Amino acid sequence: MTTDHDIKDITLADAGRERIDWAFSEMPVLRAIYKRFTREQPLAGARISGCLHITTETANLARTLRMGGAELVLCASNPLSTQDDVAAALVRHEQIPTFAIRGEDTTTYYHHISKALDHRPQLTMDDGADLISELHQHRTELLATIRGGSEETTTGVLRLRAMAEEGALKYPVIAVNDAMTKHLFDNRYGTGQSALDGIIRATNILLAGKIFTVAGYGWCGRGIAMRAKGHGAQVIVTEVEPLKALEAAMDGFRVMPMFEAAACSDFIVTATGDKHVLDTAHFEIMKDGCVIANAGHFNVEINIPALEALAVVKQRPRTHVQSYRLKGGRCIRLLTEGRLVNLAAAEGHPAAVMDMSFANQALSMAYLWRNGTKLTHSVHQVPVNIDRQVAQMKLAVMGLRIDALSPEQRHYLVSWRDGT
The missing domain is CATH 3.40.50.720 (NAD(P)-binding Rossmann-like Domain)
Structure with a gap:
């Protein structure tokens, strides 16, 4: 068990692990990425700090990133969204330092963000952009070594675009929220x-x-x-x-x-x-x-x-x-x-929709680890090939097949000479 953490009750860990595993059974796309990451290690050597809702689905994202080679620290992105048994399971069973207590006050909330930043991250993950905001306002000495980050909420993307407009954003951030396989499904359903x-x-x-x-x-x-x-x-x-x-x-x-x-x-x-x-x-x-x-x-x-x-x-x-x-x-x-x-008041989004959102998150982290130093300091869309890949994987695990364009059809769509 990692000694660096601040959670409510470590004895909740076994119950948390059972719920995490239950959610994982509803996340087939992330399971496939988990296997690939375990094999390929696309995040080997990466230090990641995540300010996220500490839920069963988030725990499965964290496990996937860790199996991909990342060193990970988590804190809560909302004082009332933490599932305390999940936080305990992350600490005891996954060896992931976690700083999150359901009902924590504002002082504790920002102290936990500070602890996540003590990890000296090279990649960041946000739900609401509080971690990025703290970095840019109070921990600027850490900015030079950060390759990139991701943001998963509409509110956070709005904040980050405002930072980019002012020239205040000091590293590239992928707007996972804006992926078609995220906002069309996660946000709506x-x-x-x-x-x-x-x-x-x-x-x-x-x-x-x-x-x-x-x-x-x-x-x-x-x-x-x-x-x-x-x-x-x-x-x-x-x-x-x-x-x-x-x-x-x-x-x-x-x-x-x-x-x-x-x-x-x-x-x-x-x-x-x-x-x-x-x-x-x-x-x-x-x-x-x-x-x-x-x-x-x-x-x-x-x-x-x-x-x-x-x-x-x-x-x-x-x-x-x-x-x-x-x-x-x-x-x-x-x-x-x-x-x-x-x-x-409930448990957040069902695992089946978070499956797509966190698939985008995991693949975006790997993309940023490879390419972050080449990107401008602005808000970027999820690469189209990642978005399409997630959709294709979800269709496959749902047992659905679709048509493919013939060479003639592909040519027609990019030509202008053929008319009526």
Whole structure:
């Protein structure tokens, strides 16, 4: 067992290992990469620091990278997303130094990031870009030896693109989030299922017949709206982008401003990556008993200090529910302190979709270890051949076959002379 770690309870390790193995059985693409990495050692000598959600699926990514030759240290990317038994299993059974405790305070959270950076990484992995942010603001002496990094969230990619625009980003980062095999599946089907799972576990309230508002119609919002509709809810979408709002309307959802939606909604879920999507003006007109939750990475989408200021009584009727009673008697129910509801109240995305996301992550790490020094200090797309390879592997393990273009068809697609 590695001696360098900070976790809740090492005695949870055996239970964690069983759940990690269970998840691995649902990750056939990553299993194939695990075997290849064990054989080829594409990360031999690489030091990697990862600031990620410490879940069963992440543990399988970590095992794969280690079997590929990497020396790995992990810390949590969200104070409420750590699965303590998984953290224990990583330390005891995988010998991977891990710094993550479910419910850790902000000071501990950043101390854990600092411990991960003490590893002096040559590659970084992020969920939300906090590790990269800390590197660039407080540990700049480490930047010179870093070849590259990866980012797996929409929120993190937005932050990194802002850094690149300002010329502040000092090494290349691959936006794993933007891989087609990531955002089309992980964000839509993974978030759609797991966010609803978290809301239902937290509240045990029937969704059928309820008015359910989704703030943001990106890939995550699409998934949440789709699954809420499947539960029989009447779904409203709020947006600031005209094209996305139009798409939501064409998909059969009601579209309106949040100020109108807040007055009639039984549930409101934010999935925008932006700040104060739910604010004082919305709280003041919300329906009595409205449940509000966040599926974005950071707990800034709901203005919790503003809600606290309006409350006259606070109660905790259930483990993941904070009830705020306002003047006049109306009650607003906040889930999981405004943090990622799918990870704080449930178990995060199903392993089958994380299979593709973490396949991209593993292959991108190997790509960066080979090519990072040749790339510009900006945000890069996952190489197309990696994205296609992951899709092909997933089809194969699902037992699905597709057609292939003939030489004549390939020629036609790149020529202009042949017409009608």
